[in-house]
Amino acid sequence: MSYYNKLLKNYQQISRFEHLGAICHWDAASIMPSGGSEARSEALAELSVHVHNLSCKPELADWFDKAQTEELSIEEKASLYEMRRVWKQNTVLPESLVEAKSLAGSKCEHAWRSQRRDNDWKGFEKNWAEVVNLSIEEAQIRAEETGKTPYDSMLELYEPGVSTQSLELVFGNVKNWLPSLIDEVIEKQSKDEIIKPQGKFSASMQKSLGLDIMNLLKFDFNHGRLDESVHPFCGGVPTDVRLTTRYDESDFIQSLMGTVHETGHARYEQGLPKHLAGLPVGQARSMGIHESQSLFFEMQIGRSMPFIQILSKKARSKFKREDDISFSSENFYKLYTSVEKGFIRVDADELTYPAHVILRYEIERDLINGKIKHTDVPELWNQKMQDYLGLSTSDNYTNGCMQDIHWTDGSFGYFPSYTLGAMYASQFMAAMKKTVDVNAAISSKDLSPIFTWLANNIWSKGSLLNTNELVKEATGETLNPEYFKSHLKNRYL
């Protein structure tokens, strides 16, 4: 057996174990009775150790060296490259650091749940110091390996190929026009009258509506399911995607669009190249590209007027509100595009969201590169919230720098993906519109031309191309923030 094939076998084996983990994780988050939790956690931890061992087994170094000298097709070369990239990321850190960070992260995250509620920065800061220090140590080791800056080496984990340099360009661009655009839009919307639909919207009817919309979006129910969980997510495996949502019986509006968002993630997974299943090169390109698909569904398709007209019509009929003015497509459109400055990222609308992300990016970049100390974070947070959204978080840690889970376990480098995703989505839409009459497709309720474009240009590529190549092949140019700006201006002004 060639060394390349030995590697294939190893990664396919890993993928099979990860399959079992993904299903059991989904089960634990959605349907498992609470008494099953302890034994499940132990079983999943045991699996993680096993997958880690398979990912780091000593013979891999030799196999990679030898496979590199074997005769391989272009696709095999890309596959080898991805296997090696993942392997390097997994093996570059000493076990002791991985363990120390994992322990410090668990401790910090666990305590954070009550500390955040209690606005207890002093308590949090003590645990977090260790997480930050270990993350810096990690970033420095990765930097030595990659030849990049520490923070750029962390970015690599979530968004390979994206650097601080490129982020400065695109986020710098956004920072120039976003705060004033937000003010302008809020001023414009201040005259709008928005009516929140009132009443009880049963979970079963909401589910039925969600299933209708998933069918419209061509979610493949032969390879996936819709269920419920406290925190909606898209889990499972490409052959069996487990999408979850939650229902608030007093408000179906947010949950419905949440389902549209998760369906974007799901269709990307379902559309990954089948002949590369189980290999790193057959997986989704990056966090940012994954988010670009969910945001394409949620923001580009889901908040377009023709789509909202469909939502409005379906919701009217499902909830028997034919004459309810709050169900009109005009009102739905206002509900879904209302802009408001707020403290909380996860509650933010499309327009203010990038401000939350850029703030976090700038702070974590300087933190990981050692330019600021972790104790500087609250004041910097307050200052940037004032600059970007005109809000003060002075002494308000709960709604300030302690609001997100990401930093508690040291996932530095993750935040930029959200806004990169939004920008990619805008650029994909602009490119798609050159050949596809998107609004006509939505209005006709046959969205296939849209999905064919995404399947051909994004989903079927897996990780064969790097992000820059993928975006360039799909749109003719690398990431250009102008598309995002135009999209926002068109929608909100």
Added chain:
Amino acid sequence: MSYYNKLLKNYQQISRFEHLGAICHWDAASIMPSGGSEARSEALAELSVHVHNLSCKPELADWFDKAQTEELSIEEKASLYEMRRVWKQNTVLPESLVEAKSLAGSKCEHAWRSQRRDNDWKGFEKNWAEVVNLSIEEAQIRAEETGKTPYDSMLELYEPGVSTQSLELVFGNVKNWLPSLIDEVIEKQSKDEIIKPQGKFSASMQKSLGLDIMNLLKFDFNHGRLDESVHPFCGGVPTDVRLTTRYDESDFIQSLMGTVHETGHARYEQGLPKHLAGLPVGQARSMGIHESQSLFFEMQIGRSMPFIQILSKKARSKFKREDDISFSSENFYKLYTSVEKGFIRVDADELTYPAHVILRYEIERDLINGKIKHTDVPELWNQKMQDYLGLSTSDNYTNGCMQDIHWTDGSFGYFPSYTLGAMYASQFMAAMKKTVDVNAAISSKDLSPIFTWLANNIWSKGSLLNTNELVKEATGETLNPEYFKSHLKNRYL
């Protein structure tokens, strides 16, 4: 670390992987979309190989030898004994034989699905010859190891400690009185008028009724769920038992009692000793004892008059049939205790079921011990069906020797467990009645005294005792078929 502790660690690790397998198996059988099947099978096969490797790793032989010389408590000795017993069973066969049998079994079982439908003995017999030969080879190797006869060595896999000698005694006893008792009961019941409830019984109402009954039977929903599957079963893990059923909207009677049966299996699992979780000694004793618990629930509790009165009352109210005479407890009792001679084991009632099992036992015993050839089976089957139930299966393979899945993959030695379970259940009930007013407990709808007895005498024992010890400690004597006989006579005459 002591060698005993090394062994503990290994078996707890195995148990964690088996946890993931159990949940993913349940998922595949109950809620997985069909398109997920291929990748799931591959993932589960990969897991099986891994579990097999952990169960057979070469260092275990040494660890077992050394652990045997360590100072251990009585419970630890029992635990070591069970680990070793399972290990021996797993390692005694050469890999080549395991693989050959697995392949031959899969091939035979797969073809059987259509061959049975087509009454194609000639086709079946060709594949089955190989399965029988490999099973004999397996039994001979196991016999050499255990010093027992080949068939007794196969019995050991399902019912450790039970031998042909003991089966001859108990099954021989049953054979003496069963055929005439069946005739007598059928004659007696010939005057009965039984009315099948008519109408549509919605799956959701049946589920609600099933949940009520599971609550009455104190199924712990903090450690388990009820779902649906084509073939009802009790899966999952002791901390999270996954019970399934199926609903026929034209007949709720059978499904309801099926839920009672599976709840018996479930409560045994939920009641296993928590401090021994993950170890062989903490698992259910045997197939026969497992079946004794499901049959205790189904036959001893479930078909008792006070329980049927509860079922009748709940069903009347659930389906709004207060005045429907077919819902009377008298009619329910007749429905649940009606006796009929039939060809098919899985459709058989409590009274005729043992005849089906004894027939299979006698045939498989002689087959594995080399006293008959596999080509002799149809004629023997026909002859015994005539003797025990007065039915001819001449040229009727579909409803004769080709009806069960068990032999297609070589699970010889399994069948006796069903009737042993029924007999243990009768004996447990007789013993329980010495200290518990069972009928009063059922009538009061507080069945705790019954469950406390089962928990103390059976569930909490795991595999600390062998079957004979377990039965003797619980009832004061080893298996005695007279209890089964009295139970059947009391109920049916």
